Amino acid sequence: MADEKGNEQRQKLGLNMQKCPLCDKKIPEDAKFCPQCGWDLTDHELTAPQIARIQEEIVDARFRYMHWHVVMVPFLTLSAVCILVYTFAAFEVIPATWDFMRFMLYIGLVFLYIWIALSFFRDRQKKKQDRLKMMLSHRQSSQ
Numbered sequence: 001m002a003d004e005k006g007n008e009q010r011q012k013l014g015l016n017m018q019k020c021p022l023c024d025k026k027i028p029e030d031a032k033f034c035p036q037c038g039w040d041l042t043d044h045e046l047t048a049p050q051i052a053r054i055q056e057e058i059v060d061a062r063f064r065y066m067h068w069h070v071v072m073v074p075f076l077t078l079s080a081v082c083i084l085v086y087t088f089a090a091f092e093v094i095p096a097t098w099d100f101m102r103f104m105l106y107i108g109l110v111f112l113y114i115w116i117a118l119s120f121f122r123d124r125q126k127k128k129q130d131r132l133k134m135m136l137s138h139r140q141s142s143q
């Protein structure tokens with residue numbers, strides 16, 4: 001009884017947790033199925049439908065990676081343009097007021113920060129892809 005209570009407490013604190021190999025969500029350590037995606041966590045060789053599902057998830061992650069990548073491109077381009085304009089103005093290649101230069105620099109940095117923030121979402125999809133590929137190669141080679 002005391003053990004059970006302790007167990008419950010630890011689960012609330014996020015201890016006793018494992019990560020689902022498929023969806024990477026935190027789930028209870030003793031779970032047999034992932035409550036998020038339904039993945040069978042009992043240790044066994046991958047079945048054909050499971051392999052198909054992993055391959056589907058890899059395709060999905062690759063699509064999402066490209067999606068984020070495309071979304072990011074304009075922010076980097078705008079940032080580069082603004083900082084370039086600022087640099088030209090700073091070296092008096094083009095005439096500009098201080099206010100305009102400051103504005104260009106700030107906007108350029110804001111676009112750059114957004115680009116960096118978005119790279120987090122993009123790289124998460126890359127990690128997912130790698131993780132699932134590892135999962136396939138490990139499990140298949142052990143057969």
Ligand SMILES: [Zn+2]
Nearest residue numbers: 020023034037
């Ligand atoms: Zn899952």
